[in-house]
Amino acid sequence: MSGTAALTFTFRPLDPLKDAELLHRWVTHPKAAYWMMQDARLEDVERAYREIAADEHHHALLGLGEDGGPAFLMEYYDPVHRELVGLYEPEPGDVGMHFLTPATDTPVHGFTRAVITAVVARLFEDPAARRIVVEPDVHNTAVHALNEAVGFVPVGEIEKPEKKALLSFCTRERFEKAVSV
Template sequence: MSLFTSNDSAALAANHHHCRVPGVGDFSLRPLAVPGDMPLLHGWVTQDYARYWGMQQATLAEVDAAYRALQQGAHSACYLGLYHGEPAFLLECYDPAHDVLAGHYPVAAGDMGMHFLVAPPTRRVPGFTRAVMRVILDFLFRDPATRRVVVEPDVRNDKIHVINRHAGFVYQQEIALPHKRAHLACCTREQHQAALQTAWPVKETL
């Protein structure tokens, strides 16, 4: 299984993922469909809650072009996350060695970069965002080639820092990226498993 696959039917089928999170429910992931999912995604990224995503002013055509490029790239891929069969979050994963991030830390073999965006909520589900993070890490670490997940959230995004630390991410340093000042944080398979043992089920909600 490779997170970065061609668009043939066998590869796409292999990159579907199903997971149940205790106390929260059933999740699945599938490759993002371009252009099919773009109106939905445009509705998410242009809302105020998604301001750290940096696409609030983007047109539908611009969102389509951006995700078409990511899906067709050799070192990036996007997935739509479903909750009980309904669209619930977006996952972007990328190889940091082929990203601007490579200029800010020593990339190691097996590193996987990741961004995610939760859909605007239609109802409150306690622990939902933390469950999404658990599903994402379960999916990324399903690939034996993935040894460490790397994130670089905006320093101002206080909520995601709580989510990251809960999942096992260890914060390294602040870095200045072209579009933001970010925290660099990493999570190994072992660190995530240790976090699951001590921090689940979740009592706090975000």
Template sequence: MNNIMDHSENNALTEADIVFVKTIPGLGVFELRSIDVEIDIKLIHNWVNRDYAVYWGMNGFSEQEVRNIYYSILEKAKVYIGEFNHKVTFLLECYNPQEDILGKYYESKNGDKGMHILIAPPEKSKSIPKFTWTIFTVIMDFIFSDGKNKRIVVEPDARNHKIHLLNKRAGFVFHKVLNLPHKQAYLEFCTREDYYNALQKT
């Protein structure tokens, strides 16, 4: 089974579905669109059941269980599919921490935006230098393109050292360790200024 879906010939998805586009000279075009659970679920199910996605918390889940979870997530959050040159390469969840359990564990502010990111299996992006970092910047650019979003809030699993390094590179500042019901997490913040300052250093 292919683990990156090609939508270049899928008539069910049109330009009207696209919410953000970023062209990187010499690399290609990144696009974000709203998830279509019925179209995208097989690919997402494939990803979340892989070892590298263990922190996503769905290893061993059936396709129907993953489908149900995403319909539930969509009741409170927005979920986007990221495509690179018309191939699905990442998943982004955006939510309001004030409407999430996370909001009970820190002093949330208007303008806070929470996010979760899942990138395609690494073997598909080995040939593209700094591909994960590039995807991360596309996501940050997308979130901060909305002037209402003043600060991005993340709560990655405390054991996920790779994402901590990526967050730090993007300007996230560690605040404290949280003991959430389902995990021990790092609470980290990144303002628009933090992010832009970090980009000047990369």
């Protein structure tokens, strides 16, 4: 992972009220089309993240850069109860995940790969997490490549109400092997 070793992140719980304007800018930007909130109003974003904050099976964190400022959004969920209910056979220790890096006029080479690496590492800090589950849009080839770079293996397409998704899994062992290269 040359070029990204210097990028380190910390995490804090997302505050639906305090962070709503920032999130609104991020999720409504044209480059965040796969987030499916392009037409969301500020109130819609605030409501969506208040619902997540109140949900015991879904969580949102902000990834913070070295300067302490917000750098990306991370969500994780229990796929037994959210997102993938009835769409695959969950195993004990499965954790669903989403992440969003905001659009920028000054891209940093390797940033998004450093983000997904940090997100997956954060999830595997929990010893109960055995497998990370993702379900990006089948057309989002950029995120498919990032997922594979950190150890995700696609297992097939699934039909979600809002999209056709590529179901992929990453075990702790595959992640450790992928990021140690």
